[in-house]
Amino acid sequence: MATEEMEQLVRREYKEGFVTDIESETLPPGLDEDVIAFISNKKGEPEWMLEWRLKAYRAWLKMTPPSWAHLDFPPIDYQAISYFSAPKRPEDRPQSLDEVDPKLLETYEKLGIPLHERAALAGVAVDAVFDSVSVTTTFKEKLAEAGVIFCSISEAVQEYPELVKQYLGTVVPQTDNYFTALNSAVFTDGSFVFVPKGVTCPMELSTYFRINAENTGQFERTLIICEEGAQVSYLEGCTAPMRDENQLHAAVVELVALDDAYIKYSTVQNWYPGDEDGKGGIYNFVTKRGDCRGDRSRISWTQVETGSAITWKYPSCVLRGKDSIGEFYSVAVTGGRQQADTGTKMIHIGEGSRSSIISKGISSGRSNQSYRGLVKIGPRAKGARNFTECDSLLIGDQCGAHTFPYQEIGNSTATVEHEATTSKIGDDQLFYCQSRGISEEDAVSMIVNGFCKDVFQELPMEFAVEAEALLRVTLEGSVG
Amino acid sequence: MLEVKDLHVSVEGNEILKGLSLTINAGEVHAIMGPNGSGKSTLSAVIAGREEYEVTSGSITYDGQDVLEMSVEERACAGLLLGFQYPVEIPGVKNIYLLKAALNAKREAQGLGEIPAPEFMKLIKEKAALMQMDASFLQRSVNEGFSGGEKKRNEILQMLVLEPRLAMLDEIDSGLDIDAMKVVSDGVNSLRSEERAILLVTHYQRLLDYIVPDRVHVLVDGRIAMSGDADLARELESRGYDWVLEESVA
Numbered sequence: 001m002a003t004e005e006m007e008q009l010v011r012r013e014y015k016e017g018f019v020t021d022i023e024s025e026t027l028p029p030g031l032d033e034d035v036i037a038f039i040s041n042k043k044g045e046p047e048w049m050l051e052w053r054l055k056a057y058r059a060w061l062k063m064t065p066p067s068w069a070h071l072d073f074p075p076i077d078y079q080a081i082s083y084f085s086a087p088k089r090p091e092d093r094p095q096s097l098d099e100v101d102p103k104l105l106e107t108y109e110k111l112g113i114p115l116h117e118r119a120a121l122a123g124v125a126v127d128a129v130f131d132s133v134s135v136t137t138t139f140k141e142k143l144a145e146a147g148v149i150f151c152s153i154s155e156a157v158q159e160y161p162e163l164v165k166q167y168l169g170t171v172v173p174q175t176d177n178y179f180t181a182l183n184s185a186v187f188t189d190g191s192f193v194f195v196p197k198g199v200t201c202p203m204e205l206s207t208y209f210r211i212n213a214e215n216t217g218q219f220e221r222t223l224i225i226c227e228e229g230a231q232v233s234y235l236e237g238c239t240a241p242m243r244d245e246n247q248l249h250a251a252v253v254e255l256v257a258l259d260d261a262y263i264k265y266s267t268v269q270n271w272y273p274g275d276e277d278g279k280g281g282i283y284n285f286v287t288k289r290g291d292c293r294g295d296r297s298r299i300s301w302t303q304v305e306t307g308s309a310i311t312w313k314y315p316s317c318v319l320r321g322k323d324s325i326g327e328f329y330s331v332a333v334t335g336g337r338q339q340a341d342t343g344t345k346m347i348h349i350g351e352g353s354r355s356s357i358i359s360k361g362i363s364s365g366r367s368n369q370s371y372r373g374l375v376k377i378g379p380r381a382k383g384a385r386n387f388t389e390c391d392s393l394l395i396g397d398q399c400g401a402h403t404f405p406y407q408e409i410g411n412s413t414a415t416v417e418h419e420a421t422t423s424k425i426g427d428d429q430l431f432y433c434q435s436r437g438i439s440e441e442d443a444v445s446m447i448v449n450g451f452c453k454d455v456f457q458e459l460p461m462e463f464a465v466e467a468e469a470l471l472r473v474t475l476e477g478s479v480g
Numbered sequence: 481m482l483e484v485k486d487l488h489v490s491v492e493g494n495e496i497l498k499g500l501s502l503t504i505n506a507g508e509v510h511a512i513m514g515p516n517g518s519g520k521s522t523l524s525a526v527i528a529g530r531e532e533y534e535v536t537s538g539s540i541t542y543d544g545q546d547v548l549e550m551s552v553e554e555r556a557c558a559g560l561l562l563g564f565q566y567p568v569e570i571p572g573v574k575n576i577y578l579l580k581a582a583l584n585a586k587r588e589a590q591g592l593g594e595i596p597a598p599e600f601m602k603l604i605k606e607k608a609a610l611m612q613m614d615a616s617f618l619q620r621s622v623n624e625g626f627s628g629g630e631k632k633r634n635e636i637l638q639m640l641v642l643e644p645r646l647a648m649l650d651e652i653d654s655g656l657d658i659d660a661m662k663v664v665s666d667g668v669n670s671l672r673s674e675e676r677a678i679l680l681v682t683h684y685q686r687l688l689d690y691i692v693p694d695r696v697h698v699l700v701d702g703r704i705a706m707s708g709d710a711d712l713a714r715e716l717e718s719r720g721y722d723w724v725l726e727e728s729v730a
Contacts, residue, residue: 429570435552436578438553439585
């Protein structure tokens with residue numbers, strides 16, 4: 001097949017391109033201490049929280065944005081961003097789905113996420129983040145029965161201040177990097193999950209993030225804590241409406257796993273990648289880190305990334321506990337002029353800690369993708385093991401794939417393996433499928449899904465189905 | 481069923497087929513033989529729609545339809561199916577999944593719905609048994625790590641499931657030991673019927689001992705130099721291709 005046709009095939013229109021006109025109460029653009037005080041006040045936060053934010057802000061002022069990533073974008077004007085946007089009536093939040101603005105429900109319908117149906121059928125509790133305020137939370141009672149706390153981070157600050165105080169910023173310090181400092185200063189919402197000792201969360205927890213008010217940065221903050229022997233599976237999925245302005249997203253996700261705890265964090269991300277020239281897409285600068293604080297604890301990151309104009313993201317694990325396990329499974333698809341610099345860090349501190357990394361990158365169009373992975377094995381991590389596999393699949397001949405593996409091995413008993421491959425979707429494979437009557441689109445989708453199989457099988461069932469569908473949509477032409 | 485008229489085909493500016501004409505009727509088995517480089521494989525590839533081959537003149541019609549106007553998948557769904565000399569590996573895609581997708585594509589083209597799962601499983605188990613392939617084959621990635629013989633059996637399995645009207649087999653005998661040759665030939669012979677035609681492309685006469693053709697064509701330098709019945713193949717075996725060349729020049 002000719003390259004142009006390949007490109008035709010992978011070029012696509014963003015399907016979730018629509019804007020919901022729920023009136024927003026939005027701050028004018030700009031950032032100073034007054035803005036932070038306004039946010040804190042709006043959220044009804046205690047004094048210590050405001051102090052925490054201001055401390056981060058003052059540190060941020062002295063920091064500079066990172067420039068080491070394999071990305072190219074104009075400088076961001078942080079004073080041109082509005083830092084607060086909320087649906088108009090924050091005081092009378094709906095208590096059930098019946099009270100939710102029908103426009104919002106309509107939005108979910110368009111996304112193919114019939115909230116009530118999905119929640120009932122799949123047994124998933126949904127904490128919907130619409131712009132910056134949680135609009136609805138379901139299944140709270142069932143979770144409460146099990147002792148699981150699942151709420152917005154704002155609510156947690158008010159209802160469970162001790163827990164928040166104890167854990168917030170302990171995995172990702174405020175000043176970890178430029179974007180975490182900014183997030184710490186201005187975060188407006190996100191999820192909070194607490195699973196107490198010995199409890200297996202009775203259902204998969206899911207949050208749908210959605211960026212909706214024009215030119216509004218999103219600064220989500222998610223904190224998940226599993227006490228000794230507790231388990232939770234958390235799903236995060238994102239889409240966004242079509243935009244002209246670049247939108248900044250700088251989230252922070254912190255996971256804490258104590259002894260024998262297991263946290264599985266799955267993401268399917270489908271943000272607007274910009275038009276064919278890369279204009280208008282979302283900038284995604286995210287810091288995600290899991291702390292395997294306890295012995296035999298386990299944290300597993302699985303992500304399927306198809307969106308964003310620019311992605312800067314390295315979900316990582318700090319393997320502090322003895323025999324703790326960190327896992328990273330990733331599929332990233334880029335097309336058009338998308339740029340992605342993504343990967344993971346596995347920091348082995350505990351004796352016998354193990355990690356595995358499987359990264360699958362698919363580049364098409366004129367996109368550029370980098371895998372950046374650090375495996376660091378400390379002097380006390382005796383017998384630590386890591387296995388890394390990164391595979392790149394190229395579609396067409398104008399895209400790029402780069403691999404930057406870093407290894408720092410601090411003791412001689414560690415075992416570290418790294419495998420990497422780069423391949424192209426061959427004309428032979430396509431012709432073989434087509435000569436069996438399978439259409440070109442179906443063939444590309446089939447080959448790519450086959451390439452990603454190792455990662456997809458790590459996703460929870462219904463997410464795996466969505467991921468395959470998403471990949472399909474991402475790779476098909478502008479049909480529909 | 482299939483009519484090829486004065487077909488000229490080039491690859492990267494080199495003319496491979498130089499005025500080939502051939503008529504295949506339902507119920508017939510045709511064998512295309514010829515020395516290496518004579519254009520044998522090109523013919524079946526062009527009929528299947530391989531892109532690198534440029535048809536510079538001539539025509540291919542199938543049940544009155546202009547094949548050259550049809551896309552690769554349309555040809556397959558219409559019943560023109562190519563068995564590859566070198567079947568392609570597709571990592572991560574289960575064999576059974578490819579078969580199901582292909583069968584459903586064909587059914588969709590025929591206005592039928594997707595095949596019900598139990599019916600599909602029954603069909604596929606039955607056909608796999610015929611090819612002496614155990615169930616694990618179906619769960620493995622398409623052709624990945626298959627031996628030469630396994631790949632060829634897999635090609636015939638696809639034929640048995642997809643039931644083409646014209647089955648084109650490109651050097652299906654290459655790389656087969658005698659046992660595999662027997663299984664593959666039995667599979668092909670089970671495809672023979674009044675409604676179906678088979679086009680075998682082969683370098684060696686050996687295959688034709690197992691699958692006895694109705695017509696044998698010898699391709700030399702992009703043209704059919706000689707046609708005959710199954711005896712022609714045996715004559716070629718003893719006299720070699722040079723003889724045909726001399727005969728056709730004379």
